[in-house]
Amino acid sequence: MIDVDYGHVRKKLADLMAEQNISINKLAFRAEMQRTQLKAYMKEDIQRVDLAVISRLCYALECDLNDLIEYIPPNPR
Template identity: 35%
Template sequence: MLKCNLSTLMGKERLTIAEVIRRTGLTRNAVTTLYDERAKRIDLNTIARLCELFECTVDDLFEYIPNAER
């Protein structure tokens, strides 16, 4: 499972969803599905824009959590 840390990064920077949308040019749907951790698929451009905004790596934005049943 992948955990998206967008809400954590936004909290640290005190950014709203509207501000992330304005600064990245991403759609509200793209940002809110990641924020709410409901995304099933993610465009690489979306990841790149968020990493650029937060000056972070993909590892900072997403965290891999192994499935306990494996």
Template identity: 45%
Template sequence: MGHINIKLADLIFEKGKSKNKVCYHCEVQRTQLNNYCNNKVSRVDLALMARVCEYLDCDISAILEYVSDEEDLNAKETKESEAAEEEKKD
């Protein structure tokens, strides 16, 4: 079974916002925002996601992404082969 990847940290950076501003405008505690940024939530607060989408002027798909097991496995294999190539260079 695949999983949901939360891309909030990247989006905040791309939009040029600070976590402090997001916390203030979206009425969320810093700890909770950090949990979203670090993919450490098991239940997504849809009201919070709506506030974040409004503040960052984005669609929910810019924040949440479904990753299938196959995509996850392919990404892992790619990282491992890149690491092996780097070791060969050294």
């Protein structure tokens, strides 16, 4: 099997929170989420993205999907 680099997805929640100067407690309240779940997204410590969570975050932060996640293409060889 050939090892193929497909690139990766960068989660930008922590950057967006800092930009908007919003605390994890305030975002947890607005998005009706647990702080532990938010911390996992902030640390990019997730394997699968939950679309319901992304929707809540976009709503609470008044942002677009592209503000939360970004596709980074593989490096050309």
